[in-house]
Amino acid sequence: MKKRIGSYPRVRVEGGGRGAISQAGAVLLVETVRKTGLDAAISAALEPWRKPRAVHDPGKILLDVALAVALGGDCLADVALLRAEPAVFGPVASDPTVSRLISKLASGGQRALAALRTARAEVREHVWRLAGAAAPDAGGQVIVDIDGVLVLAHSEKQDAAATWKKTFGHHPLMGFVDHGRGGSGEPVSGLLRPGNAGSNTAADHIDATKLALAQLPKMHRRGRRTLIRCDSGGGTHEFVDWLSARGRWLSYSVGMTITDAIHHAVLQIPASAWTPAVEPNDDIRDGAWVAEIDAGSDCLKGWPADMRLIVRKERPHPGAQLRFTDADGMRLTCFATNTKHVAIAQLELRHRQRARAEDRIRAARATGLRNLPLHDAAQNQIWLEIIQIALDLLAWMPMLALTGAARLWEPRRLRLRLFSAAAQLVTSGRRRILRLARHWPWTDLITHALQRLATLPNPG
Numbered sequence: 001m002k003k004r005i006g007s008y009p010r011v012r013v014e015g016g017g018r019g020a021i022s023q024a025g026a027v028l029l030v031e032t033v034r035k036t037g038l039d040a041a042i043s044a045a046l047e048p049w050r051k052p053r054a055v056h057d058p059g060k061i062l063l064d065v066a067l068a069v070a071l072g073g074d075c076l077a078d079v080a081l082l083r084a085e086p087a088v089f090g091p092v093a094s095d096p097t098v099s100r101l102i103s104k105l106a107s108g109g110q111r112a113l114a115a116l117r118t119a120r121a122e123v124r125e126h127v128w129r130l131a132g133a134a135a136p137d138a139g140g141q142v143i144v145d146i147d148g149v150l151v152l153a154h155s156e157k158q159d160a161a162a163t164w165k166k167t168f169g170h171h172p173l174m175g176f177v178d179h180g181r182g183g184s185g186e187p188v189s190g191l192l193r194p195g196n197a198g199s200n201t202a203a204d205h206i207d208a209t210k211l212a213l214a215q216l217p218k219m220h221r222r223g224r225r226t227l228i229r230c231d232s233g234g235g236t237h238e239f240v241d242w243l244s245a246r247g248r249w250l251s252y253s254v255g256m257t258i259t260d261a262i263h264h265a266v267l268q269i270p271a272s273a274w275t276p277a278v279e280p281n282d283d284i285r286d287g288a289w290v291a292e293i294d295a296g297s298d299c300l301k302g303w304p305a306d307m308r309l310i311v312r313k314e315r316p317h318p319g320a321q322l323r324f325t326d327a328d329g330m331r332l333t334c335f336a337t338n339t340k341h342v343a344i345a346q347l348e349l350r351h352r353q354r355a356r357a358e359d360r361i362r363a364a365r366a367t368g369l370r371n372l373p374l375h376d377a378a379q380n381q382i383w384l385e386i387i388q389i390a391l392d393l394l395a396w397m398p399m400l401a402l403t404g405a406a407r408l409w410e411p412r413r414l415r416l417r418l419f420s421a422a423a424q425l426v427t428s429g430r431r432r433i434l435r436l437a438r439h440w441p442w443t444d445l446i447t448h449a450l451q452r453l454a455t456l457p458n459p460g
Helices: 024-036 038-045 058-070 076-083 095-107 109-134 202-215 237-243 260-267 344-369 377-401 404-408 411-419 443-455
Strands: 142-148 168-170 173-178 185-191 226-230 251-256 275-278 284-292 308-314 331-337 423-428 431-436
Touching (some): 024 058, 024 109, 024 377, 024 411, 024 443, 038 058, 038 109, 038 377, 058 095, 058 377, 076 095, 095 377, 109 202, 109 377, 142 185, 142 202, 142 344, 173 202, 173 344, 185 202, 185 344, 185 377, 202 226, 202 237, 226 344, 237 251, 260 308, 275 344, 308 344, 331 344, 344 377, 377 411, 377 443, 411 443
Antiparallel strands (some): 142 173, 173 185, 251 331, 275 284, 284 308, 308 331, 423 431
């Protein structure tokens, strides 16, 4: 008779443990809130919505929800995750109190949204100063990616409608600051729109860009040091004219739809004018070439005088179907930019790196944007602001505290490896100490990150 041995050890489970803290690694986010001054800024912004005898600070309530979302929550009730660990997160309001605050802020309309956005902008400028060489503007230029997101709805919610992909839900327009190859990105605008909102609506792109610029430090709210980058949804006369208007002078890299006029101009480009596309390490991109359409071409008439139209042709990947606008078996794409004195191959590489916005959208979906949990559009706009605060924290913490490969970790990996770490709560000498498990593979990473945060000056 053979004795069966299971693959996993059997343990006896009891529910009377003491001193154990779950989600102990979330102290990284708590310390980020404290060191950046986000708690004080949000509390001051929401002071008008605090009742005279209120027990809970509205700013603390909103930040608690944002922390819960950063840890993986997708509804208001997930704030219970924090309520279970008062030693780490302090007193947390009840679910009805949280719900009443969201309703009250939603009824506050643009006034409440403006208060939250102003607070975030002030803290962002402070965070970038703290980050120094790791800040998005350390190289002298800030890149903002504008892109739409489809959020499905499985019930009748206000402004939910049929989308262009034949689904049902909402179509927010988001803006993200690109941290480059060495980092992630942070949200700077979130415009909630009905599901049937157009992908190339110029007015919405302008509004989203205005929100994004207001989130940047003042020196980057106009001028060539700020690059607005988007796909062909932004390739409209009105949006490009607005970007290049006198007084703004913004740089832009905007995808364009291949029209008949552009297609005809591409066919007139001589073979000698095409130059190989490049990769980030300056290697030649196999099977891809770029060229610039002549400034006197008919397809550029009516557009800003300083606009350049750059075309890429590339062999389609196996299985891809060519379009009517393609030529000679090559997939054609083009974009417009007003950047001068830069090689077109480098400009095309810069525009192609707009694909990092898809990574930011994936992170946003994993951080509360998979579903808009409330019914009213005004309430869901507040939820969208909460998501942006959570994403801010998930971008600022690595920027200030992590180095190396960990700097690039997306929210799911941060939760799995860092935030989910358990610890033992010990009281010694009137101090409370969290002792992380010695065998946890990322304990040293957490402690070193906390040490870096501790070296930062306290706000105020």
